[in-house]
Amino acid sequence: MSSKWISLVLVAFTLSSAPALAADAPAESRKYDFLMARLAANEGDFDRALRLMDKVLAIEPGDPILLYERASIMADAQQLARAETELKKLLERYPDFYDANRLLGRLILDRSGGSPARIEQSLRYLRAAYRIMPDDLASGLTVAQILVALERFDEAAAVLATVVERAPDNRTANYSYAQVLTRLGRSGEATAFLERANLADPTFAPVVFQLLDIYQKSREWAKAAAILEPLVAEDSVNPDLRRQLGFFLLRSGRAAEAREIFQSLLAADSRDERSRFFLAESLAETRNFSEAEKLYREILQYDPYNVDALVSFGLVQMATRDFDAAADTFKILLGIESASDPVKRLARTQIAAIQHNRGDYGRALDEAVSAAVGSERLNQQAANIALDVYRRQERWDEGIRFLQRLIDAHGEDRYLLARRLEFFLRSGRQDEASAVVRTLEGAEGGRQTVAEVYLQTEQYPRAVGIYQQLRQENPKDVPTLFQLAAAQERSGSHEEAEEIFRELLAIDPSHAPSLNYLGYMWADRGVNLEEATEMIVRAVEMDPENGAYLDSLGWVYFRQGKLDLAEKYLIEAAQIIPDDPTIQEHLGDLYAEIGKRDEALTFYRKALDLDPEDEEERGIRGKIAELERHAAP
Numbered sequence: 175m176s177s178k179w180i181s182l183v184l185v186a187f188t189l190s191s192a193p194a195l196a197a198d199a200p201a202e203s204r205k206y207d208f209l210m211a212r213l214a215a216n217e218g219d220f221d222r223a224l225r226l227m228d229k230v231l232a233i234e235p236g237d238p239i240l241l242y243e244r245a246s247i248m249a250d251a252q253q254l255a256r257a258e259t260e261l262k263k264l265l266e267r268y269p270d271f272y273d274a275n276r277l278l279g280r281l282i283l284d285r286s287g288g289s290p291a292r293i294e295q296s297l298r299y300l301r302a303a304y305r306i307m308p309d310d311l312a313s314g315l316t317v318a319q320i321l322v323a324l325e326r327f328d329e330a331a332a333v334l335a336t337v338v339e340r341a342p343d344n345r346t347a348n349y350s351y352a353q354v355l356t357r358l359g360r361s362g363e364a365t366a367f368l369e370r371a372n373l374a375d376p377t378f379a380p381v382v383f384q385l386l387d388i389y390q391k392s393r394e395w396a397k398a399a400a401i402l403e404p405l406v407a408e409d410s411v412n413p414d415l416r417r418q419l420g421f422f423l424l425r426s427g428r429a430a431e432a433r434e435i436f437q438s439l440l441a442a443d444s445r446d447e448r449s450r451f452f453l454a455e456s457l458a459e460t461r462n463f464s465e466a467e468k469l470y471r472e473i474l475q476y477d478p479y480n481v482d483a484l485v486s487f488g489l490v491q492m493a494t495r496d497f498d499a500a501a502d503t504f505k506i507l508l509g510i511e512s513a514s515d516p517v518k519r520l521a522r523t524q525i526a527a528i529q530h531n532r533g534d535y536g537r538a539l540d541e542a543v544s545a546a547v548g549s550e551r552l553n554q555q556a557a558n559i560a561l562d563v564y565r566r567q568e569r570w571d572e573g574i575r576f577l578q579r580l581i582d583a584h585g586e587d588r589y590l591l592a593r594r595l596e597f598f599l600r601s602g603r604q605d606e607a608s609a610v611v612r613t614l615e616g617a618e619g620g621r622q623t624v625a626e627v628y629l630q631t632e633q634y635p636r637a638v639g640i641y642q643q644l645r646q647e648n649p650k651d652v653p654t655l656f657q658l659a660a661a662q663e664r665s666g667s668h669e670e671a672e673e674i675f676r677e678l679l680a681i682d683p684s685h686a687p688s689l690n691y692l693g694y695m696w697a698d699r700g701v702n703l704e705e706a707t708e709m710i711v712r713a714v715e716m717d718p719e720n721g722a723y724l725d726s727l728g729w730v731y732f733r734q735g736k737l738d739l740a741e742k743y744l745i746e747a748a749q750i751i752p753d754d755p756t757i758q759e760h761l762g763d764l765y766a767e768i769g770k771r772d773e774a775l776t777f778y779r780k781a782l783d784l785d786p787e788d789e790e791e792r793g794i795r796g797k798i799a800e801l802e803r804h805a806a807p
Contacts, residue, residue: 220251276303395426429459570601634665697730721750755786
């Protein structure tokens, strides 16, 4: 018997016989016999303990605490049938005796032998104990476990809801509740309780792995990495856990950390092909393309039809603009019978992109339409390639029919509706365009989408009008102010754009996109160059890997005549965004300015290869012609 119960019993004796204790020797004797009985029970001398308890009960035969204590000693002595009988008698007279209900419920459960009737009987007493003492979490959890075993999940959920309400940080309660909710088809609710269980114990593996399954399905890679890290720290030599963590880090954008994990795994086991593959992926993500290519070649040397490696290898070749080699890689993929349909669609999409880049628009269109139509999920890259060909060749009606096929397959996706609106506007079909506008305006974010399409189709007053309405509804909304300022700038209203950007920066002085946009706008016009430099430097400090910001900084230094600094930042920008025609043109302007004609021509031609917009293309061709004319004998 615990000290707690000895104290309880002493209190009971004191209360029941207080007037006589001071002079009543028999009362002192009863107290002594009771204590000796408990000491004997603690020492395992159950026969003596029961004799002494019977002696006390002969004087106080109806005392419920003494009756409970005797039944408890019987249970300890493995006289389980007698203990059960005594407790049942006790509870007939005192049905709200918490300890008796709790002990009897557990005794019956232990002796149930799987009998449904006995389990139900046990459940009745344990439920009574939990009702009387709601803070008895152990009884609550036991009740819930019995109900789960009986497949009475609704009742189990109700019990566990009260347990987690009283013990929100209890690992077992939250985990059990999550399991029951999942069995009831309420998985969305279950996730929150799994996360609470994980907070209570970050190294409880069953919770971690169940959450990992959920996060992988929802592609929440950062969350997956965060909950796996404590397990890896606890078992740092487990290669499977470390490889899985590296994968989650890679997918969540922490490629440099993933690369370190895969490098160490491969150093420990040079035959670890999965780590070799993911190391190559990490290197590609961190733009170490030559090292990534080397690893992909190693994999393909021993497994030339490894689909994952071929896909990634081909995408790296696309990133380095090695289009001939990329085309060969994707053709190999198309010839592998076991390659899945999504993989083959990806290969066709990349082949379409290569043909588009080469200016072979007919073949690009065929491949893009083939990759886009019939796809289970919307293939936006293939759709973009096909729509660009229709746009270039002003085949508006064909583009509209193509979009209708995609809408029939994928529903009124906002991207598809936006492209449909664009094609209706470009073809002059105003009534149909108005119908699409009404559909979009009824969806969340739809008005912003309509405004973006108006900008793309150079209907600037309409775009500005929408953004002004949104501004009136929420005058301090930073994204709306940014879009309104950009629309004003594109419409040629530079003073209005500058005013709105200044208003935005007064609300959020650290809004890097606005700092960069306004700084570049001034640099491009050759005004306010000192302030422009300060703004763009601040943007770069906040996001030093942003190629667009680095290009802006290089460009403002070019405008100031600081050509060494201009070259430094423009080269960095081109390394981060190698396929941006504007950055390549800026490098051409720089080398033309310092008299390096051949280098300037190289960058201008690279810019043309990157498919600039029409106006930009005309400007670049003019610069090339000028350089070539001056170089002619």
